[in-house]
Structures are given as structure tokens and as C-alpha cells.
Amino acid sequence: MNWLKKLDKRLKLRWKLLVPLLLTIFIGVAITVFVTSYTTYKFAIFQAKENLLPHYYQTVKILLLEEMKEKDFVLEKSQILKKFPNVKIIKAKISQSEAQSYPQFTLKDDFMEGKYLLKAEEKCISCHRVKPGEVLGIVSIKIPMKKILQEVKRI
Secondary structure: OHHHHHHHHHOOHHHHHHHHHHHHHHHHHHHHHHHHHHHHHHHHHHHHHHHHHHHHHHHHHHHHHHHOOOOOHHHHHHHHHHHOOOEEEEEOOOOHHHHOOOOEEEEEOOEEEEEEEEEOOHHHHHHHOOOOOOEEEEEEEEEEOHHHHHHHHHO
16 A cells, blocks of 8 residues: 555656546547437438338329229239339228327338328229228338448447
8 A cells, every 4th residue: 555655646747637537538439429329320210210211102102093093903003012022012901099000110120111001092982992091001111221220330
């Protein structure tokens, strides 16, 4: 213990201040990196949910509605879905209470999946024999997030 007291007396003031200062800077940088990475990750997920998936859904919906004018819609629908391998249309009966939980989003296995209700419009009524606004099915869209999340982790 005596040697510690001698060392303390020998150390100049600048060295006594330098260690806590460097430690504070290091902790500050570490916190900044962590917060920035986490915020960027959350921002990437938010952009996928709020911009990418809804626009993707609208594009698929518009294409489907336009192709309904064709005589052989089933063939046209399959051609559209071949162009979009990450899109599935699922026939489903959904109650009003279940419908309120849509759109739904899940992030798993490096994919973000968005599920949107496909509701009947005026163009749909003649073939489907349903009321406007009635749920015809679900459009499921999966987008790969692996590269985006890898870039976020690199930051």
C-alpha cells in the first residue's frame, strides 16, 4: 500500500485527469455506436413496413385489377404471380374482428412479410358475387431483409 501512496504522489495532475477522460470518451463512443446501430436497424424495419411493403401491395393490386378485364384472368393472374415470386394470394374468409388486425408484419429468417387484405371493389362484384369491401383473401408479400440488416450491422 505504501508504494501506491508513493505512486500517487509522483503522478502529475495531467495523468490523473487523462485516465478518467479517456475512459469517459471511450464509453461515450461505445454508447453512440450502439444507439446509432439500433436506430438504423429500427429505421430500416420502419421503412420496409411503412413504405416498401405498402407500395409493393398497391402495385400488385393494381396489376390484378387491370388484368381482371382479360377473358382468361386465371391465366393472367398466374403470369403476374410468376413475375412476383415473393407474392402469394391466399383465399380466406376473415371476420370483421380479424380484419381489424391487418395489415400484419413479421420479421423472421431474414425476411419481412406483410399480409394485406384483398377487398372486393366494384370491378370484382360481377365475377365474385360479393359486396364491395368484402374480404376476398390475403396478399402475402415477403421481401428479403438480409442484405439490409447486414449493412446495418456493419455500421
